[in-house]
Amino acid sequence: MNSRPCIAFLASSAPNAQEALADLVACHGQCALEEADVICALGGDGFMLQTLHRYGALGKPVYGMKLGTVGFLMNHHHREDLLERIATAEPAKLRPLEMLALTESGSSVGSLAYNEVSLLRQTRQAAHVRIGLNGQTRLDELICDGVMVATPAGSTAYNFSAHGPILPLGSHTIALTPIAAFRPRRWRGAILKADTEIRFEVLDPYKRPVSVTADSHETRDVVEVVIRESADRTVTLLFDPEHNLEERILSEQFVV
Known part of the structure; x- marks a missing residue:
């Protein structure tokens, strides 16, 4: 400079x-x-x-x-x-998160998130979501208002309000945090390595529609969302x- x-x-x-x-x-x-x-x-x-x-x-x-x-x-x-x-x-x-969402119509939508990616129920019906990490199912069914993945920079914002952990900058971790989880009721989320690939599958997208928001970019009626830390951005x-x-x-x- x-x-x-x-x-x-x-x-x-x-x-x-x-x-x-x-x-x-x-x-x-x-x-x-x-x-x-x-x-x-x-x-x-x-x-x-x-x-x-x-x-x-x-x-x-x-x-x-x-x-x-x-x-x-x-x-x-x-x-x-x-x-x-x-x-x-x-x-x-x-380093932002990269989000790729598949919608009910079959379209794919990609976006970046510097704070967090949030899956949220679209109606009064709770969302039903399956969670996989690096190709392995870790939670067969999460019934909740929503679930998010937050970066360290974003961990003090919406993530912390949802009782997620605050992550130190440079810790190479991301937070996986449920929002008003009903089942499993005691699940509080997880702290993951930053290079973990997280896959959310919406189990009943027609009866229980779900939207996904990457920072402020919203995509509605999603059936699957894959999130990973950007390797080059x-x-x-x-x-x-x-x-x-x-x-x-x-x-x-x-x-x-």
């Missing part, structure tokens, strides 16, 4: 984010995404995930500033010393040293 990096600023549609965008562009200029040294995302965690999905393939590090409701993946927003903050920022490499987030992502995830485990 150059001593004075070329920055591409992106902002959510929220008025305060748009105001910050205009202010920062006036101060630092605006660089084209393809030519940028770093992307600066202004918004909340939802906008950060949107940025990663849209521009992650460019391979540019992303420095986020919180101008939204939730900002776990963001730094504090203030315009002062932005260049110095970017220069001293600590990188955190994230990574993104780099930049964090201020005093509160980097690893520290944030660790701190979440001591919140009482």
Whole structure:
């Protein structure tokens, strides 16, 4: 990265984010995404995930500033010393999950997830799901509201709210967490190696339809979902040293 990096600023549609965008562009200029040294995302965690999905393939590090409701993946927003903050920022490499879903109509839908992939019941009827790991059935029938697979970066979000474990960054693990499991009632999920291939089979898709959501991308009426960690896709987030992502995830485990 150059001593004075070329920055591409992106902002959510929220008025305060748009105001910050205009202010920062006036101060630092605006660089084209393809030519940028770093992307600066202004918004909340939802906008950060949107940025990663849209521009992650460019391979540019992303420095986020919180101008939204939730900002776990963001730094504090203030315009002062932005260049110095970017220069001293600590990188955190994230590897997304790859999801491939087969629907009742026979179509296949693929997507990436940096936080989690969630299977959810579509109606008042509970979902019936079979779970296989690396080609071996591990749970013949899970009756539940849903089930998810979460990355370490996503383990503090929806996964933690569903009583799943918080995973340390760099632990090369993923969390398999049920949502309101009815049977087996005592099953709390599992912590798996990151390279595990997880296969969900929907056992009664017509009576008990199920949807799958990869971050914010939803596919309805699925009959099978296969999830594995991406072997070749990574993104780099930049964090201020005093509160980097690893520290944030660790701190979440001591919140009482």
